[in-house]
Amino acid sequence: xxxxxxxxxxxxxxxxxxxxxxxxxxxxxxxxxxxxxxxxxxxxxxxxxxxxxxxxxxxxxxxxxxxxxxxxxxxxxxxxxxxxxxxxxxxxxxxxxxxxxxxxxxxxxxxxxxxxxxxxxxxxxxxxxxxxxxxxxxxxxxxxxxxxxxxxxxxxxxxxxxxxxxx
Amino acid sequence: xxxxxxxxxxxxxxxxxxxxxxxxxxxxxxxxxxxxxxxxxxxxxxxxxxxxxxxxxxxxxxxxxxxxxxxxxxxxxxxxxxxxxxxxxxxx
Numbered sequence: 001x002x003x004x005x006x007x008x009x010x011x012x013x014x015x016x017x018x019x020x021x022x023x024x025x026x027x028x029x030x031x032x033x034x035x036x037x038x039x040x041x042x043x044x045x046x047x048x049x050x051x052x053x054x055x056x057x058x059x060x061x062x063x064x065x066x067x068x069x070x071x072x073x074x075x076x077x078x079x080x081x082x083x084x085x086x087x088x089x090x091x092x093x094x095x096x097x098x099x100x101x102x103x104x105x106x107x108x109x110x111x112x113x114x115x116x117x118x119x120x121x122x123x124x125x126x127x128x129x130x131x132x133x134x135x136x137x138x139x140x141x142x143x144x145x146x147x148x149x150x151x152x153x154x155x156x157x158x159x160x161x162x163x164x165x166x167x
Numbered sequence: 168x169x170x171x172x173x174x175x176x177x178x179x180x181x182x183x184x185x186x187x188x189x190x191x192x193x194x195x196x197x198x199x200x201x202x203x204x205x206x207x208x209x210x211x212x213x214x215x216x217x218x219x220x221x222x223x224x225x226x227x228x229x230x231x232x233x234x235x236x237x238x239x240x241x242x243x244x245x246x247x248x249x250x251x252x253x254x255x256x257x258x259x
Contacts (some may be wrong), residue, residue, distance in 0.1 A: 002173070007220045011180050015212045018188045029196065074201040084176070148203050 026076050027148020033074045038149040039067035039139045041084065046056050047118065048167045049130070057130040059123045059162060064100065066114040066140070072143050073108040080105040081142040086123060087136035087156075098123050100137075172226030180219040187211025 016041040047060040065084060074081060079161035090096060105111050140154040168176065187208055195204025 002168075004220060004222070005216070006177060007180070011184070011212075011216055011220060014181065015184055015215075018184055018204065019208065022188055022192050022204070026195075026201070026204070075196060075201055111192070 002005070007088055013167050023147035027145060030074050030076055030143075030145060030148065030151065031073075035071040036061050037067070037069045037072055037141070039065070039069075039157070041137045041139065043064050043160060046114070046167065048161060049163055049165075051166060052124070055128060057125040057128045059130060060118060061123065062102070062116070062118045063079060063137075064114065065101070067112070067139060069105065069141060071113040072141065073109065073111060074113055074143075076147065078143050078144050078146045078159075080111065080145060083140050085140060086134050086135050086160075087137050088130075088136055090125070090129040092129075092137060096125070097138075098125075130162050131166070133162045134158050168222055168226045169231040171230050176219045176226055177226050183218065184211065187215070194196055221252040 018147050019036055021088055042064040044064050047062060049059045052058050058131040069080060081104055084098045087097050099121050100123055101117060136156050136158040137160055138154045138156045143151040191204045191207035194203055194207055
């Protein structure tokens with residue numbers, strides 16, 4: 001600790017190291033949180049259901065998405081990224097996941113919501129397998145932290161079915 | 168700064184920073200505010216810098232006893248030998 005510069009350097013290095021440790025502990029504290037999220041998705045309407053010129057099926061839906069994701073927020077949460085995906089099986093693929101809608105929830109106040117929307121992204125199949133297809137709608141969320149580990153999970157809602165014929 | 172002062176400065180810096188870190192984390196966690204934690208810690212770093220980095224008088228309470236100039240003259244530094252038989256330096 002001989003000179004001004006020496007002490008300033010030692011202090012700064014130590015301060016930044018301690019800051020890194022604080023952030024690590026803050027991230028670990030996220031594991032103490034036990035979230036209890038809930039969600040429902042209702043298909044209000046099948047707007048249209050067609051076979052495209054290239055032979056792939058496409059369907060357009062109107063959804064009512066209701067969810068309460070407030071318990072996912074901690075002091076170390078920057079935002080929540082959520083998306084709704086349709087999951088189904090075809091002869092060609094064991095699992096198809098098509099993302100229909102997503103959103104960013106920036107704060108706890110906005111995490112309890114009910115939204116009426118058509119699918120933001122197109123629901124197109126690889127093929128023409130969608131007629132009278134049973135599928136699940138899953139709400140996925142990614143808890144994006146201010147520092148540290150990101151947690152991701154989902155709720156699977158099953159029991160949805162597409163019509164037998166094109167409309 | 169003298170030797171005791173340097174030791175004091177180093178210990179003071181480490182303890183102050185750790186203390187502020189603990190207080191900042193506890194406050195942030197209890198209040199549920201990450202920003203509060205960062206602000207308290209930043210304030211703590213600035214305060215610690217002001218206390219430990221400049222050369223305050225209380226760091227110099229055991230000043231080193233440098234020799235008086237008159238005492239130093241009685242013990243001159245050894246001189247290099249001008250005429251040496253071992254080495255011959257040629258200047259071109």
